[in-house]
Amino acid sequence: MSISDELDKASDAFFGSSKNTDHFLKSDRYEDGSESHKKPVYSGSDAHSFEDLARLSGDEAGYEPTWIKADLTFRGLRQTLFEPKGRVHIGERPAVLERLDQDATRFIAGLKANQVSGYPGNNGSWFKNVDIPFNPELTAIIGNKGSGKSAIADIIGLLGESRQFDHFSFLTDDARNRKFRQKGYAENFTGELIWASGAHPSKRLDADVDTLKPEAVKYLPQNYFESLTNEIEVKAFRRKIEEVVFSHVEKSDRMGKSTFAELEELKTVHSKSDISALKVRLRELNIEIVDLENQADPSTKTRLNEELNQKREEYRVLEKSKPKEEPKPEGETPAQQVVTRQIEEVRQVQEDIEERGRAAVERVSALKTDLVELDTLKEALATIDSQVKEGKEELRSTCKRFGFDIDAIVSHRIDTQPIEDKIAALKADVKALELASGKPVSDDTDLSALSSVPDLRAAYQFLAEKLKGLQETLSAPQRRYQRYVQALSDVQSKMTAVMGEEESPKPGTIKDLERRLRYIDEGLRAKLDERYEDRDKISRSIFEAKTKVRTFYEALKTSVEDRLTTINSEAFMVTIDASFVPSHDLAEDFFDHLNQSASGPFRGTAQGQAELDTRMADVNWNNVESILGFANRIVADIAQAGITKQVKDVKRLYDLLFSFEYFDARYELRLGGKNLNELSPGEKGLLLLVFYLHLDMEKTPLIIDQPEDNLDNDSIFTVLANCIREAKKTRQVILVTHNPNLAVGADAEQVLYVTLDKAAGYKFTYESGSIENPRINDAIVKILEGSKPAFVQRRLAYQIK
Structure with a gap:
């Protein structure tokens, strides 16, 4: 093994097979533990004759074909030593060639640009007979500043119907940077995008993107990432994250749905229905809470005390106004005694008629209240009936697919006839009580049979006239006595009306006002606290229902997290979280309910916004108690400074704060634990590039214009270059860059060196080739490294051998 390791160290490359490739790509293959x-590894033909060269085809057993991705030069072969994994493939055709054949609609083969026929060239040469080929993997476009790099990217974006047209830098209509799109320029040039499939859409360069057509390329312009501080762009990006997460979901788990939104709707429909019903209960409860708070307001107690004092004074004045007692005359004649008895009898009947009249009025009022409640009941039952019918229709097709009859599973019957009968009866009672008989009241009228309000009023008036007539027949002492009795009766009746009954006193009476003040002092606070707790419970239930929606988000992101682990390190940690995120509309909706000119915690436009931002920053949007604390503290602090002065509609503000409709479950990409809005421009750019390069499973070509701006070189080399290497395995990448760590570090298959000679009438030229191509190599050193002497000087200064 030691001898083998020494041979390994002394060699540049090896002959072997696909079984050996992984071993020689290891960095720990030596026995002594030193870095390798x-x-x-190449699979040779072992050819000893010209006939043996047939083995190179890969059709003979034991002889695998070797594919080398390089120029057909010794420099190209030597380049495989620097990029052994990406430049050499042993086995069947490389995957990129298979994708190029099978997915030709997603590979740009070339770009043509030319002047329109008849253009005299008075505004510059610009693009004349330009015909640029593109490699199916990574093409790096390099050039000096103002050399036309972004022009190529923008033209591809235009022809590929990119939705990022607002961020174009060359084909822009922005007055501050508008050069080529001004009159006399862009309309004199055309572009044509050549696809590997043979399609070749073309446009004049002054044309607009057709948003009705599908987006054929994904274009990330130079200033796109900076725009993501804009909430509209953030929303769009979050939708993009949802699409990407959905693309990672196994087809068997998509339940036949084609978009994230459709799957979300299917999975969360019941939770959202629960939330809707809870919000209805919340709005009803807030009506009661506002009423109770109005009662608890110190001004209410002050007002009631003032009313009570006024009523007591009114009662005192009435009591003082009682007529001086008039003694009953003695020595009446028999005729006078008869009249006196008649007066007393009429007065008793009149009092009875008066009491029956009051009862009839109260009865009419109660019946009309019952009619309103019955109508509400009918409407509620009609709503239930409609909801059941709609629900059945929504489920009908699903039941039918499984062979079920929804009508057999769900049957309901709502019979409102008893309610209709009751309404008819009550209306008849009201009509009877409000209908005048039209017959004049006389001594022959049976007063006990009268029941309607008009008839009772007529009887009372008749008896008053009769009393007046009887009193006229009395002697002077008797008339004085009868006037006294009548006056005393009137005063006592008014005093009773002011005092009110002990049980169920009428509103505005002394007894009623005393009862209301006792309630404020003894029972209102407890009632209000009870309602506050009820409201918090409803809010917690809404949060629980929303949590089920968030759970749906969490369940889908597992495969994305697995993919992120391949690029994460201790120094670079990207995560995707399913979190509750506050709506950008919260501030606008919140301040719509406030009068910011009034004194309070949110006074003033700028100061109020800053105060709300501070409070929101302290909220843990995934914790219901934190959100409830946020809402309750806002209400308490506003109330302390006088809620009615600051809030236009208190009930609507409560509906907003406690309905929790101002935050929803969303995906958040995080870098080092910080979300998109907390990142620096450089961190934001790096995070989003990693997303598009490493997570996005779209196969459309990815066009990136100078992503390295605001990024540090270490991040570019260790993270971004690696992500580009991975991305080009699954999609075509065209990269505009001025950073060698991207062009060379990601081993671009093609380098496009562009120039735009302003002195020669803006003449656009280009050279294309591989990194190892001598001319392209010189351009890379000159443009990206600042010339060879500068590169060598830096290498020596860094003491790099």
């Missing part, structure tokens, strides 16, 4: 370098 990766080396290529």
